[in-house]
Amino acid sequence: MTASPAAAAAALTTRAQEVSPRIVDDILTLVRQETSSYDLPGLATGLDLLRELTVQRLGRPDHEHRYPGGECGDTLTLTYAGTGTGAGHVVLVGHYDTVWPTGTLAGWEQPRPSDDGRDRLSGPGIFDMKTGLAQGIWALKLARESGAPLPTVTFLFNGDEEIGSLSSRPVIEETAQKADVTLVLEPTAHGAVKTARKGTGIFQVTATGVEAHAGLAPQDGASAITALSEFVVAAAKVAAPDRGTTINTGLFRGGSAINVVAGQATAGVDIRVSSEAEQTRVDEELDAIKVSDPRVSIEIDHAWNRPPMTLNAASAPLLALAREVAREQGRDSLPDTAVGGASDANFVAALGLPVLCGMGAVGDGAHAQGEFIYPDTVPAQTALVAGVLGRLARPLRG
Structure with a gap:
């Protein structure tokens, strides 16, 4: 007997909670490898580490390609074939470069718990956006374990977002045009997804x-x-x-x-x-x-x-789907917001394609000393992306 949507959502969130310590370990593994946008050797090592981590969790991809970045970090695509009968294809986009110069980690201090007693984890790039990278990998892993039909998923990891995606933009646009939906694993805005960016x-x-x-x-x-x-x-x-x-x-x-x-x-x-x-x-x-x-x-x-990003007509059904998944997983709401920062989602939205941004970390302090995440939000955010993937085995229709 097929589980009800509520039962399936509950099982997914429970499993995400169980593996949360392992997800956090992967986040910290990525943070410990510094990947300044201007440190090409560090970026190369960081991308190798990210690929290795993805393969450890998901196995070898069905297709991969590494695009040389020249004076920027390389861009890597890893594609995992879907298990459903439909033709759904989702791109998960995330950058592995950070604004922090190499050597910053040595003097980084962990913050005290927040005023409400919640633990916080800090590190260069942990919020923007290495947590999102780890959560995205684990989201596909959990979605697979759930047994739900799944779309083909392409991970796109780029190493130049913080300096304008100068090398990776054509790859992002081409990859998004071949897919049905793009989810950008940038951090949330205090839990809200980002549907408009300057x-x-x-x-x-x-x-x-x-x-x-x-x-x-x-x-x-x-x-x-x-x-x-x-x-x-x-x-x-x-x-x-x-x-x-x-x-x-x-x-x-x-x-x-x-x-x-x-x-x-x-x-x-x-x-x-x-x-x-x-x-x-x-x-x-x-x-x-x-x-x-x-x-x-x-x-x-x-x-x-x-270009400026707005909630285009193609993205509105995707936002509605994400909110439906969030409700099934027990959330009161999934707000969306406009922010002043830009991301690679801007490129996708400008093509008129469906995209949601801010599917990653919950925390604060992007580009500031002491940026942090709330580790207690990692299970819910990972489950949200996993749940959305489980609903996209077939192409999204408006």
Whole structure:
């Protein structure tokens, strides 16, 4: 006799609770291997470890391919054939690179329990997003153990998400287009899935001036640093937080010596927008900025990295399905939210394909010293992804 949905959901959540210590062990194994976006040897070792862990838990994939990343970490796809009679195909996307420089782990301290007494686990990349990677692997393992028909599942692990997915974007888009559904294992927003994300721009601004001796002939010089400072102040005024647009100059470099009027300066500017209209406005208004010294030229590299993500028509049924699974597993609700950060889900949503993001860790502190997860949430999050996989043996229909 086939178990009722409620009984099957209860069995799945119970099993996730039983194996939770092993999932946490795998999370910590991944965290202990540092994988800075800029450390190619560390990334290579980290990807080898991630592949080995996947094979240990799931066996050898039916198909795998490693895409060289060049100056970025490689991208790896591992595909496990489905067991159902349908043609369902799900992609589980997760990045293994982190924002933390190699060597950070040595000085990392574990946090105290939260004010409500809940344990927390911390480490570079544990929240963003190595917990999601381990949970995704175990989700397929638990879904298999449940005996439910399953879709074909492709894991896509990329090592350059934190620096814009410069190498992996074509692989992500191609893989998503061949599948029915994409689930991105990024961390949750305090338990909520992420259905809207801002688009991002990573602009490089270069000021070219005229060098001169700062003491003997300062009037002959035209300071690139002064001009770029004027630009940065003006650019900040282009932001419109009420429209979801923020502008942050995070890097500023320039000059050759303290006694030389600077001949060149560069700035790295992070831009977040909620709509294509704002993207156009920002482009136009930044181009219109003038600096006081006409001898200094300003060049802007308008590098829009990720398009804005919204809950498109294709993704709405997927969100409804995830909420149904969550209810069957005993959750009161599964909220969704919009966030300012971007992810690889932005690429998939822009293609009009079904995607849910934020299916991973529950915790806080992404990109901050002390980022952490609540280990007591690991079973529920793993069971949620497993339950969704168990409902996608056939392609999702809107």
